[in-house]
Every structure is written in structure tokens, then in C-alpha cells.
Amino acid sequence: QKEVEQNSGPLSVPEGAIASLNCTYSDRVSQSFFWYRQYSGKSPELIMSIYSNGDKEDGRFTAQLNKASQYVSLLIRDSQPSDSATYLCAVKDTDKLIFGTGTRLQVFP
Amino acid sequence: ETGVTQTPRHLVMGMTNKKSLKCEQHLGHNAMYWYKQSAKKPLELMFVYNFKEQTENNSVPSRFSPECPNSSHLFLHLHTLQPEDSALYLCASSHPSGGSRTGELFFGEGSRLTVL
Numbered sequence: 456q457k458e459v460e461q462n463s464g465p466l467s468v469p470e471g472a473i474a475s476l477n478c479t480y481s482d483r484v485s486q487s488f489f490w491y492r493q494y495s496g497k498s499p500e501l502i503m504s505i506y507s508n509g510d511k512e513d514g515r516f517t518a519q520l521n522k523a524s525q526y527v528s529l530l531i532r533d534s535q536p537s538d539s540a541t542y543l544c545a546v547k548d549t550d551k552l553i554f555g556t557g558t559r560l561q562v563f564p
Numbered sequence: 565e566t567g568v569t570q571t572p573r574h575l576v577m578g579m580t581n582k583k584s585l586k587c588e589q590h591l592g593h594n595a596m597y598w599y600k601q602s603a604k605k606p607l608e609l610m611f612v613y614n615f616k617e618q619t620e621n622n623s624v625p626s627r628f629s630p631e632c633p634n635s636s637h638l639f640l641h642l643h644t645l646q647p648e649d650s651a652l653y654l655c656a657s658s659h660p661s662g663g664s665r666t667g668e669l670f671f672g673e674g675s676r677l678t679v680l
Binding site: 459463487489491497498499500501504543545547550551552553554555556557 | 604605606607609612619620654667668669670671672673674
């Protein structure tokens with residue numbers, strides 16, 4: 456059974472700090488990785504995808520991938536209260552996604 | 565019109581009822597999905613349709629019956645459900661699954677189902 460592991464949190468950070476969200480996965484051959492954001496009572500929304508080792512930056516978000524360690528992370532710089540949500544890590548398995556349970560992030564003023 | 569629309573948003577049904585969930589996408593995608601989201605569990609893939617053909621049935625009980633009449637519409641027919649089926653049912657669409665953009669899913673707002 457292929458798995459995606461995330462700490463459920465909550466991860467609490469002050470406004471303006473860097474939030475670091477982590478994810479590990481069990482399938483060594485996985486090639487595509489995604490971060491979704493889900494606000495309470497809403498549906499998931501894709502915010503980042505990453506396919507190659509290293510960093511990928513998009514605004515305040517940076518995704519980091521280390522395939523050797525089977526580890527993907529999401530950094531949120533200058534965290535805002537509006538970033539408070541659950542962040543879902545997802546890994547592509549052939550033709551479908553396997554999701555983690557999500558990490559709840561709380562950004563307090 | 566929003567990208568992916570689901571109706572109804574909330575549904576309460578008894579174990580002997582028959583109901584259906586509806587999903588419609590206006591994004592020009594050719595793949596559609598049903599996911600189940602329960603508290604403290606990962607999103608659980610139920611069914612995948614590519615170009616109206618079912619390409620994935622993730623060992624879902626037969627009391628859930630999907631229907632995909634065209635690439636824009638997806639239904640989930642429900643009958644003889646159990647209380648443990650209470651959950652948020654999410655529809656999503658994407659470019660064809662298995663392709664380079666698998667993983668870039670667009671979700672509807674979900675249908676919150678309560679089975680009494």
C-alpha cells in the first residue's frame with residue numbers, strides 16, 4: 456500500500472514567520488508531487504506542483520523535493536492569517552493521486 | 565459559472581433511500597473523479613472517468629454507482645447506504661488521467677452527505 460505521510464498538526468506560526476510543511480512518501484518511483492490548500496468547509500485547491508529535485512518558487516511559496524530521501528516540503532514565507540488552512544500533500548501513482556491526511560496550519564497575528 | 569459545480573451541497577438520507585449526487589465541469593477537461601473525504605483520513609479516490617469511460621474503481625461498494633454520460637457531467641447514485649458512508653463527497657476534473665498533467669485537479673465544493 457503506497458502511502459503519503461504528513462504531520463496532522465496544528466502547526467502554529469506567528470504572522471510574518473516562515474511556515475514549513477513536510478511530507479514523506481513510500482513509493483520510490485514517484486515522479487510528480489503536489490500541494491493542495493483546503494480552507495475549512497471548502498474544497499482542496501492546487502497551489503504548487505513539483506517534478507524535479509530541488510526548489511520551485513511561486514510568490515511566497517517554495518516547494519522542495521528530495522527524491523533520494525522521498526521527502527517533499529512546502530515553505531510559506533511571510534505567513535499571513537489568510538494562510539491558515541489544511542495543506543494536503545499528494546503524490547502521483549501511475550494515473551491517480553495519493554493524498555496525505557494534511558497538516559493544519561494556524562497563523563496567528 | 566464556476567469551474568466544477570456539485571449539487572446538492574448537503575444531503576441527509578436514510579439507509580433505505582435512493583439519491584444521486586451531480587457534478588458538472590465547465591473547464592473543458594476530459595477526466596472526472598469522485599473522492600470521499602472523511603474526518604482525519606486522506607482523500608480517498610472512488611472512481612475515475614477518462615473520456616466518459618470508467619478507468620478506475622477503487623474497490624468501492626456497489627451501493628455507490630457512478631454514471632458519466634459525457635465528459636462534462638458525472639453522477640454518483642446512492643442506495644442502501646450505511647451511516648459510515650457519511651462524508652464529504654468531492655468531484656474533481658482534470659486533463660486526461662495518466663497524462664503529464666495528472667495531479668492537477670480542480671475540485672467542486674463537495675456534497676456533504678449524512679446517512680441516518
